Amino acid sequence: MRFKSATVDGFCVYAVAGVNTVSFAIDACADARTGLLGFTVERLDPAENELITMSGFKVFRSIIPDPRPEEYVSTRDHPVQSFVWDDFSAKPGRSYTYSFRPLRGVPYQLDRTAAPVTIMVRTEPLYTTADQDVFFNRGVASSQAYARKFGNVKPDDLEPAEKATAALEWLTRDLDDAILKFIASAGEQDSLLCCFYEFHYPPVLEALAAAAGKVRRLSIIIDAKENGGTGKDGKLRQAFPRAVNLAAIQLAGIPAACVIERTANPSAIQHNKFMVILRGEAEEPTDVWTGSTNISEGGVSGQTNVGHWVRDRATAGAFLGYWKLLASDPGSHKGDSTSVASELQGRYRHAVEELGTVPVGLSDIPTGVSAVFSPRSTPAVLDLYAELMDGAGDLSCVTLAFGVSKVFKDRLKDNTPDSHLTFLLLDKKDVPAKFGKAAFVRLSAANNVYEAWGSYIREAVYQWVRETNMKLLGVDPHVAYIHSKFLLRDPLGLDPIVVTGSANFSEASTTRNDENMIIIRGNQRVADIYFTEFNRLFNHYYFRSVTESAKKDPARSALFLGETPDEWLKKYAPGTLRTKRVMLLTKMQGVQDPPSV
Numbered sequence: 001m002r003f004k005s006a007t008v009d010g011f012c013v014y015a016v017a018g019v020n021t022v023s024f025a026i027d028a029c030a031d032a033r034t035g036l037l038g039f040t041v042e043r044l045d046p047a048e049n050e051l052i053t054m055s056g057f058k059v060f061r062s063i064i065p066d067p068r069p070e071e072y073v074s075t076r077d078h079p080v081q082s083f084v085w086d087d088f089s090a091k092p093g094r095s096y097t098y099s100f101r102p103l104r105g106v107p108y109q110l111d112r113t114a115a116p117v118t119i120m121v122r123t124e125p126l127y128t129t130a131d132q133d134v135f136f137n138r139g140v141a142s143s144q145a146y147a148r149k150f151g152n153v154k155p156d157d158l159e160p161a162e163k164a165t166a167a168l169e170w171l172t173r174d175l176d177d178a179i180l181k182f183i184a185s186a187g188e189q190d191s192l193l194c195c196f197y198e199f200h201y202p203p204v205l206e207a208l209a210a211a212a213g214k215v216r217r218l219s220i221i222i223d224a225k226e227n228g229g230t231g232k233d234g235k236l237r238q239a240f241p242r243a244v245n246l247a248a249i250q251l252a253g254i255p256a257a258c259v260i261e262r263t264a265n266p267s268a269i270q271h272n273k274f275m276v277i278l279r280g281e282a283e284e285p286t287d288v289w290t291g292s293t294n295i296s297e298g299g300v301s302g303q304t305n306v307g308h309w310v311r312d313r314a315t316a317g318a319f320l321g322y323w324k325l326l327a328s329d330p331g332s333h334k335g336d337s338t339s340v341a342s343e344l345q346g347r348y349r350h351a352v353e354e355l356g357t358v359p360v361g362l363s364d365i366p367t368g369v370s371a372v373f374s375p376r377s378t379p380a381v382l383d384l385y386a387e388l389m390d391g392a393g394d395l396s397c398v399t400l401a402f403g404v405s406k407v408f409k410d411r412l413k414d415n416t417p418d419s420h421l422t423f424l425l426l427d428k429k430d431v432p433a434k435f436g437k438a439a440f441v442r443l444s445a446a447n448n449v450y451e452a453w454g455s456y457i458r459e460a461v462y463q464w465v466r467e468t469n470m471k472l473l474g475v476d477p478h479v480a481y482i483h484s485k486f487l488l489r490d491p492l493g494l495d496p497i498v499v500t501g502s503a504n505f506s507e508a509s510t511t512r513n514d515e516n517m518i519i520i521r522g523n524q525r526v527a528d529i530y531f532t533e534f535n536r537l538f539n540h541y542y543f544r545s546v547t548e549s550a551k552k553d554p555a556r557s558a559l560f561l562g563e564t565p566d567e568w569l570k571k572y573a574p575g576t577l578r579t580k581r582v583m584l585l586t587k588m589q590g591v592q593d594p595p596s597v
Contacts, residue, residue: 005119018532025585038079060107061560093125135178139304142456171301191217191278198294200248223270224261265331285316303483318371367522374515397488415447426453427482454481455544492588496527
């Protein structure tokens with residue numbers, strides 16, 4: 001939900017709340033900024049009868065010249081020097097009152113006499129009876145918090161066992177519990193149909209093994225393609241994920257009769273991650289689980305991922321039709337001639353397209369949920385996604401696990417600093433291909449495009465401790481940071497659009513692989529959850545990306561608070577990214593009016 005405070009002495013606070021994250025912006029007139037050194041932030045939680053002063057990270061150099069990595073400070077003495085701020089420690093379905101108290105004076109003698117600006121906020125509940133719920137893992141093993149809590153040690157190697165459990169719970173947040181809850185929601189008269197790429201996370205496989213003896217029918221399509229062989233280095237490689245999937249299925253005791261091996265189209269990937277529940281003897285489709293989360297340790301607890309639970313008969317019916325098609329293992333097989341393979345793959349794409357009409361432009365997207373399945377004959381739907389990004393009014397955001405596709409760059413490269421703001425969150429920095437022949441297009445602030453990518457603090461510097469990532473922990477060898485696949489168009493408007501699912505916004509994911517996406521229009525609750533989580537992740541990695549690009553330690557002065565108002569307020573000049581970020585929230589629509597006193 002979206003909230004606004006009353007205006008107090010020229011200050012007004014805006015907030016947008018997700019499930020675990022609340023993002024704030026402070027609008028301050030010129031007079032209010034005079035002499036301003038920052039804000040002390042307090043949070044009242046009536047549910048726990050708790051009033052806390054929120055912690056800070058940067059400190060006044062004149063007070064703490066050499067901050068230690070283990071040192072925690074309060075915003076009472078070391079204030080927030082920003083007009084945007086986020087609370088990443090909120091709990092689902094809670095009502096909070098936040099107080100932002102302006103501080104003036106000098107670091108050694110702060111003037112706390114200004115009246116606080118209070119704003120009442122309610123976070124979104126984790127589970128609802130609404131048509132959609134959204135679940136993000138934390139996705140930041142490369143963080144100060146994980147380093148301090150768990151010493152950059154892989155969860156399995158932590159002792160005692162309680163600490164290992166705590167590490168996994170911290171990393172997964174509520175994502176794994178939501179998957180298990182979805183499975184458990186299928187009753188004795190229901191059928192549970194699944195379709196997964198990676199399928200080897202023991203808690204989920206064990207839950208499905210138990211469900212096999214409970215539900216009317218359990219049927220699981222897995223990627224079992226024979227893609228192993230000898231690599232260029234002469235080493236023999238097992239088929240992936242076939243070998244690990246089949247071994248995990250056997251270990252969990254899932255009956256072989258419940259498993260359908262997807263082996264056709266061997267050069268493509270069966271990249272889906274979805275489940276459908278059919279209710280009762282009539283097998284009426286009612287619920288869908290989708291998103292980016294592979295059923296693997298890395299998928300659930302490592303890289304950034306999202307699970308999306310849709311309770312909608314039309315959407316579930318569309319996924320059921322797709323599941324039935326996949327269950328027939330359509331496409332070409334090893335040994336087919338080129339002409340036969342082309343014909344079979346063409347028939348398969350046509351069958352996918354016959355499942356339903358897919359929007360080709362903004363005006364074609366209805367309010368509600370639209371399902372998009374791949375592979376398709378053309379990349380037209382990828383063009384639609386690029387149109388949604390480029391045609392936004394105020395803001396577009398996208399997570400890109402495997403680079404920025406050409407169609408996105410072609411749309412965005414002619415944007416100017418006056419165009420809408422665009423954020424790209426990448427797993428790796430966008431760099432020219434090693435043997436690429438086409439001219440490399442670099443998007444930048446000149447296009448009003450800002451990029452962050454997976455990175456970490458490699459060596460301790462000042463108050464920053466050394467961090468790790470999922471590859472270094474040995475949890476996932478494939479993707480270390482960003483694995484989610486979602487796109488947001490004007491998420492803070494009255495008509496937000498969210499695109500989410502398994503496809504990587506690439507031509508291969510559109511025309512070759514088995515993939516699913518859903519386009520959600522007009523659902524502000526869903527958009528708020530996705531926006532606040534994107535905001536959390538982008539802000540987390542943006543500093544690390546800038547630090548990595550500099551190829552040297554951050555300037556020492558940048559890691560301290562400004563000792564005078566001018567030192568930090570000048571960063572909010574018109575046209576700067578900081579000012580643009582403030583305006584995103586101060587201009588957002590659908591804001592709840594402050595309660596009358």
